[in-house]
Amino acid sequence: MDLSSFGAPSINTVTISFARHGERLPCVDIFVCTADPQSEPPSLVISTILSLMAYDYPAKKLSVYLSDDGGSVFTFYAMWEATSFAKYWIPFCKRYNIEPRSPAAYFSESDELQEPCNPKEWSFIKHMYDEMTERIDSAIMSGKIPEQIKANHKGFCEWNLEINSKDHQSIIEILVDGKDQNAVDNEGNVLPTLMYMAREKRPQHHHNFKAGAMNALIRVSSVISNSPIIMNVDCDMYSNNKDTIRDSLCFFLDEEMGHKIGFVQYPQNYNNITKNNIYGNSIQAFKKVEMGGLDSVGGPPYIGTGCFHRREILCGMIFTKDYKVNWNGGVKDKIQENIVCNIEEKAKSLTTCAYEHDTPWGNEIGIKYGCPVEDVITGLAIHCRGWESVYNNPIRPAFLGLAPSTLSQTLLQTKRWSEGNFTIFLSKYCPLMFGHGKIKLRHQMGYCIYALWAPNSLATLYYVTIPSLTLLKGSPLFPEITSPWITPFVFVFCVTNLYNLYEALSCGDTLNGWWNVQRMWMVKRITSYLFGFIDTLWKLLGLSHMTFAVSSKVSDEHVSKRYEQEIMEFGSSTPEYVIIATIALLNLVCLVGGLCQIMKGSWNVFLNGFSPQLIICGMLVILNIPFYEAMFLRKDKGRMPFSVTLASAGFLVLPFLVEIMIPIV
Ligand SMILES: O=c1ccn([C@@H]2O[C@H](COP(=O)(O)OP(=O)(O)O[C@H]3O[C@H](CO)[C@@H](O)[C@H](O)[C@H]3O)[C@@H](O)[C@H]2O)c(=O)[nH]1
Numbered sequence: 090m091d092l093s094s095f096g097a098p099s100i101n102t103v104t105i106s107f108a109r110h111g112e113r114l115p116c117v118d119i120f121v122c123t124a125d126p127q128s129e130p131p132s133l134v135i136s137t138i139l140s141l142m143a144y145d146y147p148a149k150k151l152s153v154y155l156s157d158d159g160g161s162v163f164t165f166y167a168m169w170e171a172t173s174f175a176k177y178w179i180p181f182c183k184r185y186n187i188e189p190r191s192p193a194a195y196f197s198e199s200d201e202l203q204e205p206c207n208p209k210e211w212s213f214i215k216h217m218y219d220e221m222t223e224r225i226d227s228a229i230m231s232g233k234i235p236e237q238i239k240a241n242h243k244g245f246c247e248w249n250l251e252i253n254s255k256d257h258q259s260i261i262e263i264l265v266d267g268k269d270q271n272a273v274d275n276e277g278n279v280l281p282t283l284m285y286m287a288r289e290k291r292p293q294h295h296h297n298f299k300a301g302a303m304n305a306l307i308r309v310s311s312v313i314s315n316s317p318i319i320m321n322v323d324c325d326m327y328s329n330n331k332d333t334i335r336d337s338l339c340f341f342l343d344e345e346m347g348h349k350i351g352f353v354q355y356p357q358n359y360n361n362i363t364k365n366n367i368y369g370n371s372i373q374a375f376k377k378v379e380m381g382g383l384d385s386v387g388g389p390p391y392i393g394t395g396c397f398h399r400r401e402i403l404c405g406m407i408f409t410k411d412y413k414v415n416w417n418g419g420v421k422d423k424i425q426e427n428i429v430c431n432i433e434e435k436a437k438s439l440t441t442c443a444y445e446h447d448t449p450w451g452n453e454i455g456i457k458y459g460c461p462v463e464d465v466i467t468g469l470a471i472h473c474r475g476w477e478s479v480y481n482n483p484i485r486p487a488f489l490g491l492a493p494s495t496l497s498q499t500l501l502q503t504k505r506w507s508e509g510n511f512t513i514f515l516s517k518y519c520p521l522m523f524g525h526g527k528i529k530l531r532h533q534m535g536y537c538i539y540a541l542w543a544p545n546s547l548a549t550l551y552y553v554t555i556p557s558l559t560l561l562k563g564s565p566l567f568p569e570i571t572s573p574w575i576t577p578f579v580f581v582f583c584v585t586n587l588y589n590l591y592e593a594l595s596c597g598d599t600l601n602g603w604w605n606v607q608r609m610w611m612v613k614r615i616t617s618y619l620f621g622f623i624d625t626l627w628k629l630l631g632l633s634h635m636t637f638a639v640s641s642k643v644s645d646e647h648v649s650k651r652y653e654q655e656i657m658e659f660g661s662s663t664p665e666y667v668i669i670a671t672i673a674l675l676n677l678v679c680l681v682g683g684l685c686q687i688m689k690g691s692w693n694v695f696l697n698g699f700s701p702q703l704i705i706c707g708m709l710v711i712l713n714i715p716f717y718e719a720m721f722l723r724k725d726k727g728r729m730p731f732s733v734t735l736a737s738a739g740f741l742v743l744p745f746l747v748e749i750m751i752p753i754v
């Protein structure tokens with residue numbers, strides 16, 4: 090997508106400003122968040138960290154910060170290991186100009202030596218990497234870290250017996266101090282600053298999930314590097330392109346328009362999407378067309394990862410026409426303060442549970458609290474303060490991460506997002522309750538549409554049940570094709586779907602992939618959006634509190650195998666599956682019943698107007714094929730649990746019982 094057609098600065102003008110800045114290039118702080126060593130394994134986290142440390146950007150201007158909400162000694166240990174490995178990895182990457190710079194991704198992409206590396210060196214680095222991951226994994230397996238390793242860093246002392254992820258003091262450890270003359274790689278080049286943070290957690294204090302972690306990082310980094318640009322990624326989103334920092338700065342440094350730009354957002358790309366996108370997690374048209382198109386109306390929303398912000402705008406600054414940037418942050422502070430311990434102590438005091446009490450943090454300053462999509466609502470607030478944003482979608486993806494790889498994880502993630510979007514919608518009308526009254530209607534329009542997911546989920550339920558029932562019972566509860574208003578409806582339905590199909594195919598999706606996305610939309614509407622809606626109402630009534638279920642980035646061997654083969658994963662019983670199975674069975678039973686009636690000749694399908702029912706029901710049955718397989722044909726562990734099939738068969742009988750008692754006329 091050519092951004093310039095939407096009014097964004099073109100790369101040409103920006104390359105010029107880049108050349109002009111030279112040594113005066115701004116410092117950049119990189120934030121990485123992790124929350125749970127089980128769903129986000131430490132070796133995954135450090136691969137991301139290493140890819141970020143190896144950016145093609147002056148190392149003395151780069152600082153990488155990890156926030157660990159899991160407060161895990163294993164994550165800290167992995168970070169300590171990564172510090173030593175970085176001394177070999179970074180010069181290796183730079184010497185041979187390799188991509189991607191996440192060691193996990195690099196070695197899994199190329200199990201064999203790649204040109205132009207020196208074979209000996211390549212094997213040496215690979216061996217070193219394998220040994221490191223083995224040490225980390227075996228420490229995790231055994232549940233403890235060898236004493237001789239612990240003796241190497243004072244940081245390990247922070248973890249005593251009483252510590253757990255929900256109850257611990259602030260832990261701040263500077264692993265590589267960029268100001269230290271001795272912090273160099275094995276070729277004597279400066280290393281980027283590297284820091285580990287686990288903010289204080291106490292059971293009686295709410296910690297505001299990722300938003301709280303990001304805000305703690307903003308404060309901590311302000312006393313360490315205080316760079317004017319902040320980039321953030323989720324712990325699975327490794328850098329896949331060594332030039333991303335330079336590319337992004339081009340937008341901020343643009344002489345004509347740069348001063349208006351608050352943040353530069355990259356798409357969320359995944360490296361684990363199957364050929365036909367079985368869970369519909371990657372929608373190319375959304376990434377290529379819709380997000381890009383938003384550049385013409387002030388820019389895309391902030392989507393939580395793969396984003397560069399000005400520090401000032403994250404701290405609440407309002408845009409003014411004569412806004413002037415000070416690009417000097419970062420370097421100056423590095424020279425001023427030099428005693429690591431002092432800085433660590435100061436940083437700790439900024440990450441206590443009580444620090445934010447009675448302050449504007451989480452509202453006017455920093456990432457906003459109280460919304461499960463803290464990213465989107467924060468981005469909207471930034472737009473409301475007058476800033477624009479830019480979407481950049483280079484051909485070589487800037488970041489690659491992990492999409493949910495089971496059905497339940499996908500539905501859980503969608504539920505969180507639907508709750509979040511619904512909360513944004515409500516925040517307009519209940520500002521007191523959510524404290525985000527400043528969102529303007531214009532910025533909100535899109536979210537009104539999201540909010541309609543609740544009625545939408547009900548409408549979907551209607552369209553997946555009533556046509557079938559009508560077909561079976563022969564009573565027109567579902568409008569017939571002959572009624573005057575249904576014709577335009579059918580026309581609109583067909584045209585939008587055909588256009589949608591065309592767009593998907595032209596953006597690189599497969600036909601099968603498009604079909605899978607349709608199935609997932611249906612499933613998400615009758616489960617995630619429905620439950621998301623109910624949960625948001627619960628919260629509104631004060632009956633429950635906000636949660637943030639971290640999506641798992643690992644699955645066991647058999648589960649991943651099925652994922653690669655594009656076999657849907659069920660396995661355990663959940664209410665969502667009962668809904669899915671009930672609807673699927675209902676469609677099947679009704680289609681069979683309807684067809685039997687036709688065979689018996691009791692009504693002429695094409696003359697008395699039941700053909701739309703037949704078509705819709707038939708399509709739904711085809712859409713539901715993987716669910717029938719999961720219920721009746723599959724033998725593997727990921728099949729639909731028998732209890733779910735039984736429960737849905739029970740629910741299926743209900744409408745027929747109702748009919749016996751109150752006959753449908
Ligand atoms: O208490 C928490 C919970 C989560 N996280 C981190 O937040 C990130 C996103 O969590 P994940 O489970 O991967 O959620 P996704 O649905 O994949 O995340 C998308 O949606 C979120 C909002 O719902 C955004 O915050 C993310 O940036 C965006 O990638 C991960 O790095 C987590 O480690 C924390 O740091 N603390």
Ligand SMILES: [Mn+2]
Binds near residue numbers: 323325490491640
């Ligand atoms: Mn994620």
